[in-house]
Amino acid sequence: MSTDPKIAVLGGGSWATAIIKMLSENLDNIGWYMRSVYAVEHIKRNKHNPNYLSSAELHPEQLDLSYDINETVKNYDYLIFAIPSAFLKSELDKLTESLEGKIIFSAIKGIVPESGYIVGEHFFEEYNIPFENIGVITGPCHAEEVAMERLSYLTIACQDQDKAKFVSKRLKGRYIRTKISDDIIGTEYAAMLKNIYAIAAGICHGLGYGDNFQSVLMSNSIREMKRFIRKVHKMKRNINNSAYLGDLLVTGYSTFSRNRMFGNMIGKGYTVKSAMFEMSMVAEGYYATKSAYKLNQEKGARTPIIDAVYSVLYDGKEAKKVFEKLTTKLN
Amino acid sequence: MSTDPKIAVLGGGSWATAIIKMLSENLDNIGWYMRSVYAVEHIKRNKHNPNYLSSAELHPEQLDLSYDINETVKNYDYLIFAIPSAFLKSELDKLTESLEGKIIFSAIKGIVPESGYIVGEHFFEEYNIPFENIGVITGPCHAEEVAMERLSYLTIACQDQDKAKFVSKRLKGRYIRTKISDDIIGTEYAAMLKNIYAIAAGICHGLGYGDNFQSVLMSNSIREMKRFIRKVHKMKRNINNSAYLGDLLVTGYSTFSRNRMFGNMIGKGYTVKSAMFEMSMVAEGYYATKSAYKLNQEKGARTPIIDAVYSVLYDGKEAKKVFEKLTTKLN
Structure with missing residues (x-):
């Protein structure tokens, strides 16, 4: 036996x-x-x-x-x-x-x-x-x-x-x-945060930003993810390993990602509610955005991308304006 | 005046x-x-x-x-x-x-x-x-x-x-x-190396690897780029800045990149010569591969991706076999 x-x-x-x-x-x-x-x-x-x-x-x-x-x-x-x-x-x-x-x-x-x-x-x-x-x-x-x-x-x-x-x-x-x-904490947070960045990528695409900007957004996203996770659970990790950077890229660059699709609709002018309704399911990044934002109120990492997505999804701010402002905070 | x-x-x-x-x-x-x-x-x-x-x-x-x-x-x-x-x-x-x-x-x-x-x-x-x-x-x-x-x-x-x-x-x-x-040395090497990784991305695409693998390849590429550049010119730099990671991504994920297209043809079975002939121009990464490979013979960074591309482009090795072996060296 x-x-x-x-x-x-x-x-x-x-x-x-x-x-x-x-x-x-x-x-x-x-x-x-x-x-x-x-x-x-x-x-x-x-x-x-x-x-x-x-x-x-x-x-x-x-x-x-x-x-x-x-x-x-x-x-x-x-x-x-x-x-x-x-x-x-x-x-x-x-x-x-x-x-x-x-x-x-x-x-x-x-x-x-x-x-x-x-x-x-x-x-x-x-x-x-x-x-x-x-x-x-x-x-x-x-x-x-x-x-x-x-x-x-x-x-x-x-x-x-x-x-x-x-x-x-x-x-x-x-x-x-x-x-x-x-690194159970780090890999799990990475898997969650990447959905927020995928929403951001979708919003930008919907707003008409191109591939040049997309690569800048992903480059800033991985640096932001590193800052965030370090605040939540500090340990030696290489943020460029597949579980972090790879996972971000496969989602952020995927046109099939539900999170990216959700963002894309918002970038194109749908309201948050109508985008959810159209998709007939809730993108995981929607919840992740709120949780990450709230958690970071205590942790205090610099997270301009999460903040931007939050203010579009939860504060009813206009995506176009919020992301125009975001572009000045990226490099 | x-x-x-x-x-x-x-x-x-x-x-x-x-x-x-x-x-x-x-x-x-x-x-x-x-x-x-x-x-x-x-x-x-x-x-x-x-x-x-x-x-x-x-x-x-x-x-x-x-x-x-x-x-x-x-x-x-x-x-x-x-x-x-x-x-x-x-x-x-x-x-x-x-x-x-x-x-x-x-x-x-x-x-x-x-x-x-x-x-x-x-x-x-x-x-x-x-x-x-x-x-x-x-x-x-x-x-x-x-x-x-x-x-x-x-x-x-x-x-x-x-x-x-x-x-x-x-x-x-x-x-x-x-x-x-x-960082003139680092940014210039990054701009050169990314073309080699774009060829690798193209070869993989041509061979039938999917988006999951592509993200692993990019995640390994940026780590390899970091090791390579550090050997050439050691200084404090964040390899995830747009000039390094962003530049890698915009090229590696672009279907318009000549380097990626060149790699794609080779992955699909074209010989190096016929791929060059078809494109009616030489992809910059072709020369970059040789130079980076030769330079690294002195520098000694671990560069499995550059080595793989080199052996396909310059040693006449079969892309399918070389990349199958490469996949065991990535993580």
Whole structure:
């Protein structure tokens, strides 16, 4: 009888599906919770997620699919959460099973709107999960390219390097390279902040700024991200590593990024509300902007880009004017 | 009578034309040398450069156009060279006028193939121009966006900060922001190295790597650039400033970059020779790769990306295999 700890993924979206695909290359039994009964049944019958990343072929015989979160939490040791941060709390509220002793890995890019915490902090503060049992899985990685089996690099961060290695070994494969890190706070904040910069990139694009300016914006964004993260958690890190700069670039330069698209609509003149309505979902960077802005009121890093996005999204300021002023603060 | 030093631009390409456009916003008399008699006459009559950046409206009444390089050199104090590096030597060989006492600014991104020097070094070594009279004008800046008057940021580097300020003041305007630097070596090497990384980006794209990998490549490129430049000229610099990282990004992510296009053809299976032939011009990064590789044989920085591009361009190695191996060295 194998005593190897068992891994489950929680979430039914693109990124969850991509992680399932990676794990399926290495494991015969993977737990997978998603709330949609329909999706579970569809995957069992048709070997594809009906709603997200539907081009990826799945292997139901390797999957222990469930639409009961408590069943999955009960039966698995490593829980990889890939639920959009906006829905995390309502999913966790369903829990009757304890999370004690579980190893929690967050593959969520964003902030939990109800608590204002990044996901690792949320589990630490709300569920008393010790930090050595909390990890982060971060890109740069569009799920769509995992479906196409295009080479991608992930960073797996955990204070306990053995746990990072455990997860890393099960994710890596023919088209996935992994790297270990002990910077869970920094990688998680980077993953969250990049969505704000992607909104900024979208706003600028919508306003008519070109590629020259875009590169200046990204160059300023990575410096701002460094200042911000250093204030939150000072440690030796190379901000130009893939988990920080790479993740910023893959999002900031992606025309498929929901955050960039959201920004683009605002730059083109949509109101914040109508842009949200048109997209029929909320871009994660929307919440991240508020949280980062509020947090920085205490921390005091110089963050002209976050400030600009905040004043457009939350203070009703005109994007054109705010960004004209922003351009004088960049270099 | 004004004793203000007089500025001239040497070169007839897109970037030279863009610089003329910027200067024209601030100056009534600008020298402009280009070798094509036809182009000079066309500009005088039609107010547009017939061959490059022809959408930009020029103002011949402000321009002292000449197709005699000696006339321009004789009559002007600040000489901004914007001649492709591959043709610089043959242009300079026409000189009978002395460059003594002239202030030389290089707006050339690349290496002088005949000497193997970056442009500043070339003027220092071959023309005894003291380093305090040498400056660099660098992006991130596509000339095409200057023509469209899209906001762009330039870095003006010179050891003598007064000279940098002098040029800066005459370039900046409604759609041009400028920044002063004293890192002429670093900014020039960055401008040269980025073309090699753009070739690498193109090769990867041609080979079918996606956006996830592209962001990892760029993240590794900026770290490699930092290691390389530090070996060449160690000083305090923030490699994430626009003149380094911004310039890398605007080129590496541009589908219009000749260097990226050249790499793309090679990734798709063209031989180096046929890619050059198809493009009917040599991408600057082609020479830069050889020079950077050779220079690094002495310097000893870890440069897996430059090494990979070199072995494809100069050792006839197969791009697919070389880049597969490269992916194991990145993270």
